[in-house]
Amino acid sequence: xxxxxxxxxxxxxxxxxxxxxVTVASxxxxxxxYPKGYQSKFVSFGQIDRYENATVRxxxxxxxxVTNYKLxxxxxxxxxxxxxxxxxxxxxxxxxxxxxxxxxxxxxQILGVFVQQKRKGxxxxxPENIRNPDWEYAVFDIDGTRRANVNTxxxxxxxxxxxxxxxxxxxxxxxxxxxxxxxxxxMAGKKKM
Amino acid sequence: MLLGxxxxxxxxxxxxxxxxxxxxxxxxxxRAASEIKVGMGGAAYAPKAIKAKVGDTIAFxxxxxxxxxxxxxxxxxxxxRAGLKQGETFKLVVAKPGSFDVGCAVHANMWATVTVER
Ligand SMILES: [Cu+2]
Numbered sequence: 001x002x003x004x005x006x007x008x009x010x011x012x013x014x015x016x017x018x019x020x021x022v023t024v025a026s027x028x029x030x031x032x033x034y035p036k037g038y039q040s041k042f043v044s045f046g047q048i049d050r051y052e053n054a055t056v057r058x059x060x061x062x063x064x065x066v067t068n069y070k071l072x073x074x075x076x077x078x079x080x081x082x083x084x085x086x087x088x089x090x091x092x093x094x095x096x097x098x099x100x101x102x103x104x105x106x107x108x109q110i111l112g113v114f115v116q117q118k119r120k121g122x123x124x125x126x127p128e129n130i131r132n133p134d135w136e137y138a139v140f141d142i143d144g145t146r147r148a149n150v151n152t153x154x155x156x157x158x159x160x161x162x163x164x165x166x167x168x169x170x171x172x173x174x175x176x177x178x179x180x181x182x183x184x185x186x187m188a189g190k191k192k193m
Numbered sequence: 194m195l196l197g198x199x200x201x202x203x204x205x206x207x208x209x210x211x212x213x214x215x216x217x218x219x220x221x222x223x224r225a226a227s228e229i230k231v232g233m234g235g236a237a238y239a240p241k242a243i244k245a246k247v248g249d250t251i252a253f254x255x256x257x258x259x260x261x262x263x264x265x266x267x268x269x270x271x272x273x274r275a276g277l278k279q280g281e282t283f284k285l286v287v288a289k290p291g292s293f294d295v296g297c298a299v300h301a302n303m304w305a306t307v308t309v310e311r
Contacts (some may be wrong), residue, residue: 048264051274051283059271101269102288161301169298173266180268 028125029138029152032117035062036144038082043187045174049088049104054096056106058084061171066188069175075118075166077134083114084142110142116159116167123156130156132167226250228284231305233257233277238295238305245287245309253295254282260299267293 035042042060049056060082068076088096088104096104115138122134130153137155139147165172175181226248232239234257245251253263255277263283264273270293274283287309297303 046268046271049272051272051285052276057273098286098288100288102286158298164301169264169296170266170271173294174268177268 028123028136031122031136032115032138034140034144035080035082041191042082043184043191045171045184054088054090055111056086056088056104058106059170060084063188063191066184069181071176077118077120080115080117081168081171085111087111113140113142126156130160132156132159135167228252230254233261236300236303238303241305243305243307245307247288247290247309247311249287251285251287251307252282255279262298264296264298265293266296
């Protein structure tokens with residue numbers, strides 16, 4: 001009787017350990033560490049005006065992603081790309097205000113920080129039809145709190161068809177322009193990590 | 194003093210010239226901004242090469258049978274309009290000269306270019 005309980009307890013503990021082990025191995029987003037101080041350390045590669053929800057997405061790249069960028073090649077190992085989402089300033093009619101170039105103007109409030117980062121060997125745990133080799137995705141609050149309940153598989157599915165731009169919608173296209181790449185390399189050179 | 198001969202001719206010419214300049218400027222200021230229609234049938238922008246002048250509106254209409262998502266990755270022109278459903282139109286006023294690419298976030302091969310002149 002005693003022996004049997006012991007076996008059962010061991011089995012239960014093992015099951016817990018295994019399930020924990022599996023959870024840890026598949027908790028991909030946790031591999032991405034919040035990039036503290038990105039606003040001064042990263043290089044901005046623009047601002048997306050989102051018309052359907054009147055928000056502004058300020059785009060940032062880690063400086064090595066810029067300095068090590070080579071036209072026609074995969075983005076460098078360690079590359080981190082980031083979206084800082086803010087509401088757009090609105091007029092009395094509730095519509096976004098436009099500056100002289102027809103651009104939205106961001107409010108100070110930050111709605112969320114969306115990150116994609118690549119490192120050799122990452123993302124191997126996902127099924128082939130969604131995985132973006134070697135990219136992981138994560139979402140944070142501006143204070144660095146991880147939004148642990150966000151399912152990041154839709155991030156992968158939607159970025160998947162952009163394989164020829166190394167799973168990015170914007171960054172690779174901005175950098176493929178030699179003038180942008182030169183300007184951004186100059187900016188990255190001035191950043192202190 | 195009466196104007197005669199050459200003096201009269203010169204005055205008339207000057208008046209005509211300044212009227213011409215005024216008209217020209219006026220015409221420029223009054224140039225009605227146009228709306229340029231772009232379709233999306235068969236998951237392809239039509240036309241693919243879009244020409245516009247500063248102040249014009251580009252009206253992307255989803256005349257297709259599936260949802261589209263207009264987005265512009267070009268630095269300085271970046272915009273995005275998610276979830277453009279069948280029958281919906283996304284209107285973009287172009288305020289800055291230059292040229293930019295227009296993609297669709299749903300269809301990786303759906304592209305157009307817009308060239309904006311003064
Ligand atoms: Cu489309």
